[in-house]
Amino acid sequence: MTFIKERQMYNPSSPYAKEFIDHEEIMESLQEAEKESRNPERVAAILEKAALLKGLTHREAAILMDCDDPALEEKIYALAANIKQRFYGNRIVLFAPLYLSNYCVNGCVYCPYHYKNKTIPRRKLSQEEIAAEVRALIRTGHKRLAVEAVHQDHLFSERRRQFHPPREREYCRNGR
Numbered sequence: 591m592t593f594i595k596e597r598q599m600y601n602p603s604s605p606y607a608k609e610f611i612d613h614e615e616i617m618e619s620l621q622e623a624e625k626e627s628r629n630p631e632r633v634a635a636i637l638e639k640a641a642l643l644k645g646l647t648h649r650e651a652a653i654l655m656d657c658d659d660p661a662l663e664e665k666i667y668a669l670a671a672n673i674k675q676r677f678y679g680n681r682i683v684l685f686a687p688l689y690l691s692n693y694c695v696n697g698c699v700y701c702p703y704h705y706k707n708k709t710i711p712r713r714k715l716s717q718e719e720i721a722a723e724v725r726a727l728i729r730t731g732h733k734r735l736a737v738e739a740v741h742q743d744h745l746f747s748e749r750r751r752q753f754h755p756p757r758e759r760e761y762c763r764n765g766r
């Protein structure tokens with residue numbers, strides 16, 4: 591009997607890790623970046639799109655990151671500096687990470703939350719604890735939060751269901 595591995599449908603906007611972390615998509619993106627980063631017309635077209643401030647796809651971003659032509663690199667840096675200046679001016683913008691839980695199925699060696707670390711307590715914040723953390727961060731002057739849910743699909747989906755969008759938007763407005 592022959593087993594054919596069916597390729598997962600790649601969906602970058604999916605809330606489920608298994609749909610947006612796709613090995614084949616990563617490898618194809620890297621291969622395309624290696625080839626297309628040497629194509630000045632393609633790089634110029636991506637820079638034109640980037641200048642519209644509507645965002646790039648991961649494949650387009652990978653092409654720019656792989657580009658090592660000095661003249662094109664100059665253009666990439668100049669446009670990046672221009673966009674940064676238009677968005678943020680001379681400010682440095684910091685985000686305060688807010689971890690909703692520290693259970694994780696991954697093994698990033700630089701991170702203490704990796705699944706092999708048996709020496710830390712594992713926690714999942716309740717809605718009340720999340721609200722208290724956000725208020726404490728706002729009180730200490732933070733204006734932007736990076737919400738981290740670590741990588742465990744069922745916890746992440748559960749959190750998404752529990753979130754109250756109007757309240758989140760209120761936090762966002764307060765943080766602008």
Ligand code: SF4
Pocket residue numbers: 694695696697698701702703704705740741
């Ligand atoms: S919390 Fe993030 S960085 Fe840390 S092990 Fe998990 S996936 Fe890696």
